[in-house]
Amino acid sequence: MGTSLVQKYNVPGPRYTSYPTVPYWDNTTFSLELWKQSLKKSFEESNQSEGISLYIHLPFCESLCTFCGCHKRVTKRHEVEQPYIQAVLKEWDLYCELLVEKPVIKEIHLGGGTPTFFSVDHIQQLIQGILDKSEIADAHEFSFEGHPNNTTKEHLQALYNLGFRRVSYGVQDYNENVQKAIHRIQPFENVERVTQWAREIGYESISHDLVFGLPFQNLEDVLNTIEQTNKLTPDRLAFYSYAHVPWIKGNGQRGFKDADVPKDDLKRQCYEEGKKKLLENGYHEIGMDHFALEKDGMYQSFQEGTLHRNFMGYTASKTQLMIGLGVSSIADSWYSFAQNEKVLEDYYARLENNEIPVFRGHVLSHEDLIIRKHILNMMCTFKTSWADASMYFPEVDEVISQLDEMQKDGLLEIYENGLSITEKGKPFVRNICMAFDLRMKRKVPNTQIFSMTI
Incomplete structure (x- = not known):
């Protein structure tokens, strides 16, 4: 790719997990009551025909990864788990009271934070509590994000038993200097172990997230990470550009200098050469930033023209309605977006008042x-x-x-x-x-x- 094109088009721009993008939501025309009406309309139109999706945000992390742009709460105190599980289940109860019939769940995705921060018992309690008030769609897809350092075989087995068949692991980069800069130390052996466990248990789709443009990263690092990844042949890959937004994320992305982050041509070369290597390894480009082997459901949905994109990124199946549970989660009824309180204490306070904890949104x-x-x-x-x-x-x-x-x-x-x-x-x-x-x-x-x- 020519240098001039990179320089010409490398401007700030949205990732388009929604339109309008969050900074352009019109909160003045939005209200919780309008969100509820929109939700009920969408539910009645789509629940029986295609089911609904749930995104559940589990915000806790034991340490801060400095590349991360997610809403999280860093703590080593695991006594936070049970109150949070109870809060999410109460939020689900409030949604179920609004709906005229039992929800048919087609998709569940556990994101974070670090979902595997939670104990096996607490994750089981959460998912079982959700499913007890629902029906499961025949062609459902349940997935979760696993941290290679703390995902146990027990986590994988328990979630498999609850219907989960897809797991994604955050790899980012295998170079130790890069890992130190982003405060995410995880050797290849840890990723290999959890990938093999998922295969042994029977997971149908294993995904690895790789990031280019990280501090101190060079082309050799990216290609080496892809070669290491290829030894494990995950079914799908996300190959993301690092979003350097320290003005939004504050100190979280200030563990290194702006000058340490690869710029324009080097960053683009990392993408181009990395993509070339992924294609050589049998992966197919799917949408933006994603790659999959032919056997994976995402490749099949791309071929069939049924690929969908929402706040969870790309999904192999579409639902009109996605309910977001947990602090900072975003819900999407197709006609409206709604975001939960981003501060944990505010989220809890709204639920204690028996209110759905939405604090802003947009009616399309x-x-x-x-x-x-x-x-x-x-x-x-x-x-x-x-x-x-x-x-x-x-x-x-x-x-x-x-x-x-x-x-x-x-x-x-x-x-x-x-x-x-x-x-x-x-x-x-x-x-x-x-x-x-x-x-x-x-x-x-x-x-x-x-x-x-x-």
Whole structure:
């Protein structure tokens, strides 16, 4: 990839796990009552036909990883577990009281924080409490994020027994200097052990998360990490660009200097060479930042055009409604977004008052829903069309003229009523989506609120 393209398009931009993106939510037109109405509408439309998804945020970590952009609470005190489990189950009770029938759960994802911070007994108590008030969809997908250093065989077996068949492990990079900088020391042997345990138990999809652009990381580190990873052949991989946003995350991303983080050309080279190596190793590029072997469900959904993207990232199956449980979780009814209180004490206080602990959100306008579909199409299938009247919006000509330069650079092909992103353009999919982001164009941020696109 030419240096000029990297320099030209490496600008701050959203990752588009939602549209509108969180900084552009309109909280003035949002209320808890509107969220409840939106939730009930979506539930009635989709519960029996496709089921719902649950994202459960488990925020505790024993130590702070300095590359992390998630909401977490660092503590070594494990007595925090039981009160938190009780709070999440109470939140679930409040949602179940709103719904007219038993929820059919198609997806559960446990994220963090560190879900495996919790004891086996407490995780069982949480999931069993959720399932006791629900039905499980036939083609369900339950997954969790496991820390290679503290995921035990008992964790894996207990969650398998509850219906979990997918686990993702945060690897990041195997270079010890990089691991020290990001405060995440985990030797290859630990990752190998938990990967093998998951295979022995019968997990159908094992994922590793790799990150490029980390402090002190070079091309050799990235390629070595991919070679090490290939020895374990996880079914799918996330190969992410490190989002350096210390102005948002405060001291969490200040364990190193800005100058220690790889920039433009080196970072892009790490991606390009890393991607090339992944393709040589039998992985297929799926959407943005993701790769999968042909046997994995994500590859199959990409081939069938059913890949979906939401606040959990890419998923192999779609649900219209996703309820977020736990502190800082985000829920999505398709028509509206809602985020829980981000401070643990505030989350607890709202639940003690028998309130669903939502503190902000956004009700999508008709225009939002159209733009959301276009961005989802490009993120999941690398193409979109406005030939259908339901996908047309008045600013489409303006968007197309803004993409003219990218077409000249070979990043996409524009035809009469649609566009497709080329192989050369895939690394720039965020930039292409930004041309459709009408809310951001109407209110350009005067400070940096997003990580760099490249």
